[in-house]
Each structure stands twice: as C-alpha cells, then as structure tokens.
Amino acid sequence: xxxxxxxxxxxxxxxxxxxxxxxxxxxxxxxxxxxxxxxxxxxxxxxxxxxxxxxxxxxxxxxxxxxxxxxxxxxxxxxxxxxxxxxx
Amino acid sequence: xxxxxxxxxxxxxxxxxxxxxxxxxxxxxxxxxxxxxxxxxxxxxxxxxxxxxxxxxxxxxxxxxxxxxxxxxxxxxxxxxxxxxxxxxxxxxxxxxxxxxxxxxxxxxxxxxxxxxxxxxxxxxxxxxxxxxxxxxxxxxxxxxxxxxxxxxxxxxxxxxxxxxxxxxxxxxxxxxx
Numbered sequence: 261x262x263x264x265x266x267x268x269x270x271x272x273x274x275x276x277x278x279x280x281x282x283x284x285x286x287x288x289x290x291x292x293x294x295x296x297x298x299x300x301x302x303x304x305x306x307x308x309x310x311x312x313x314x315x316x317x318x319x320x321x322x323x324x325x326x327x328x329x330x331x332x333x334x335x336x337x338x339x340x341x342x343x344x345x346x347x348x
Numbered sequence: 349x350x351x352x353x354x355x356x357x358x359x360x361x362x363x364x365x366x367x368x369x370x371x372x373x374x375x376x377x378x379x380x381x382x383x384x385x386x387x388x389x390x391x392x393x394x395x396x397x398x399x400x401x402x403x404x405x406x407x408x409x410x411x412x413x414x415x416x417x418x419x420x421x422x423x424x425x426x427x428x429x430x431x432x433x434x435x436x437x438x439x440x441x442x443x444x445x446x447x448x449x450x451x452x453x454x455x456x457x458x459x460x461x462x463x464x465x466x467x468x469x470x471x472x473x474x475x476x477x478x479x480x481x482x483x484x485x486x487x488x489x490x491x492x493x494x495x496x497x498x499x500x501x502x503x504x505x506x507x508x509x510x511x512x513x514x515x516x517x518x519x520x521x522x523x524x525x526x
Contacts, residue, residue, distance in 0.1 A: 284426065310391075315427060316520040318393040327488060328393040328520075 261329070262298060265336045269343060287312045294318070296329065298338070301346075305338035306330060352461010355513045359385070359475045360459040364419065364449035367436040372417060372447050375475055382478075382504045383415045383471040384497065387462040387522065388448075389422045390438055391429040394519035395465040397487040401494040402466070405483075406445045409501055416446035421457035422465075422523040430523070457522050464519035470500045470510070478504055481515030 263273035281292045293310040294317030306319055319330045330338075353359060362374035362385070374383065386402065388395045406416040422430040432450050439448050451457055460469060470479035479500035484492035496515055503510045 311428065313427060315523070316392050316394070318391065318396060325488070325490070326393050326396045328397075 261332055262335055265332065265339055268336070269339050271339065271343070281314065284314060287314050298330070298335070300338055300342040303342070305335065352459075352463075353469065353477050353480070355477055355480060357477055359469065359471050359477055360456075362417070362419075362449075362456055364451055364456060366447035366449055367432065367439045370447070372449055374417070376415065379473060380415045381413050381473050382409075382501055383417070383475070384409075384468060384501070385417045385419065385460070385471065386468040387421060387457060387465050388418050389420045389427075389430050389465045389520070389523075390434050391422075391427060392465045392520035394487050398466050398483050398494070401483055401490065401492070402497070403442075403445060405494045405497055405501070409505075410445065412505055414501060414505075417449055418444070418446050419449045419451050419456055419462075421451035421454045421462065423454070423525045424452075425525070427523050454522075454525060462522055464517050464521055466519055467517040468497060470497065470504070472504050478510045479513055480517070482518050485515075487518065
C-alpha cells in the first residue's frame with residue numbers, strides 16, 4: 261500500500277527503506293512504538309504517545325475505528341503533505 | 349491447528365482473578381449451557397477492533413445463560429498497557445459485561461494453547477471445546493458482527509453441531525515473558 265501510494269505521487273517506491281526492529285533495546289533507541297511504523301522524512305504518519313516497544317501498532321482510522329494499519333487515504337495524505345512541505 | 353486444546357477435548361480448569369481480585373473458576377458451580385473463554389489485551393489493534401462485537405455478543409447471549417470470560421496473559425513488565433491497573437481502568441471506563449481475568453503467570457494461556465489476541469474458545473455445557481478461532485472473518489468489517497462466534501453459540505444452544513468448528517485466530521501474538 262505504501263509503495264502503491266508513493267508510486268501514485270511520483271515518489272520512487274525503491275526509496276522506501278524497510279527496517280526491522282528486533283529487540284526491546286532497539287525499540288527504545290529508535291523510539292519504535294509498534295509494527296508497522298511508517299515515517300516520512302523521519303516523521304511518523306500518525307503521531308502517538310505510546311511507549312516504545314515490540315508490539316503491534318494501533319492506528320486510528322478516520323471513521324473512529326482502530327486497526328493494525330493506517331488506511332490508504334491516510335497514507336496518501338501523509339505522503340502528499342510531506343511532498344508539499346518539501347516544495348515550499 | 350497445532351498446540352493446546354483441540355476440538356472435542358475437555359477444557360483445562362481455570363482459576364484466575366478479575367480486575368477487582370475476585371476469583372473466577374472453570375468449571376463453575378451450577379449449569380452453564382455454553383462458555384466463551386477468550387484471550388484479549390489492551391494494546392493489540394485486532395483485539396481492540398473486535399472488542400465491541402464480543403461485548404455485543406456477550407450481552408445478547410447472557411440472556412440465554414452463556415458465560416463469557418476475557419483473559420489477558422500478556423507480560424505486563426514489557427507491555428505496561430497490559431498491567432492489572434490498566435486492565436482495571438479499562439473495565440471501569442468501558443463497563444464490560446464480562447470479567448477481565450489476569451493470567452499473570454501465563455499458565456492458562458500455555459494450558460489452553462492460546463496464541464494471539466483475540467483467540468476464542470467456545471465450550472459446551474460439559475466444557476468440551478466446540479469452537480476455536482476468530483470472532484469472524486474480518487476485523488475491519490463491523491457488519492460481520494462476530495458471526496462465527498454467534499453461529500457456534502446458536503448451534504450449541506440448539507443442540508446442533510457447530511458448523512465451522514475451527515478457524516484461524518488472527519491477531520497479535522501473546523506477549524510471553526522472557
């Protein structure tokens with residue numbers, strides 16, 4: 261989904277870096293708050309105050325539901341917003 | 349499906365405290381036509397997504413004497429959101445219709461073979477496992493309304509075979525102590 265949306269917006273999907281966080285120590289060091297975490301230029305696509313840890317990520321959807329993944333529109337909007345900010 | 353309790357087997361006994369310290373046991377004194385024992389937790393998005401459907405089912409089937417028990421076995425040292433205090437706060441703020449049991453030693457999860465949250469076990473009146481798996485096919489689709497669980501309970505309560513006795517539980521892994 262992330263690669264699809266990146267491609268739609270003209271971002272090279274190959275520029276997406278996938279990193280595995282495998283230990284509690286690494287999670288703490290990276291500020292990793294659950295899988296999957298998506299950061300664009302270092303910024304989380306959905307800010308959260310969850311503590312660092314090896315766990316599943318909780319995403320809040322626009323309809324108020326919770327899910328283990330953001331929805332496509334949220335990913336698209338986060339990418340588009342980051343691109344817009346770069347152009348400014 | 350590998351490990352733990354299999355369809356047609358007698359469920360292991362349970363004796364776990366709820367969020368107020370009251371002990372809940374299985375078997376329970378007196379007759380219960382069916383019991384739903386399920387593993388859940390506070391931080392898993394799958395468990396959270398399905399939670400309201402399980403609450404609705406518990407309220408509906410309570411009228412017919414079905415007992416629901418929710419169990420949290422996660423390691424709360426590494427996952428503080430699953431601490432007893434956090435469990436207690438959640439039950440109080442959300443008015444759960446079933447007790448939320450704390451399996452601090454993780455013995456119940458091991459004995460039953462619970463793997464993920466949520467992971468459902470439906471027992472008949474003799475505490476024989478008749479359904480094991482997910483509430484329904486899609487955590488994202490609220491309209492599914494825990495249909496696999498409901499079908500299992502409807503079958504048991506009418507003395508029929510459960511049509512789909514096993515499905516693959518979907519969710520976050522139980523967070524075992526290291």
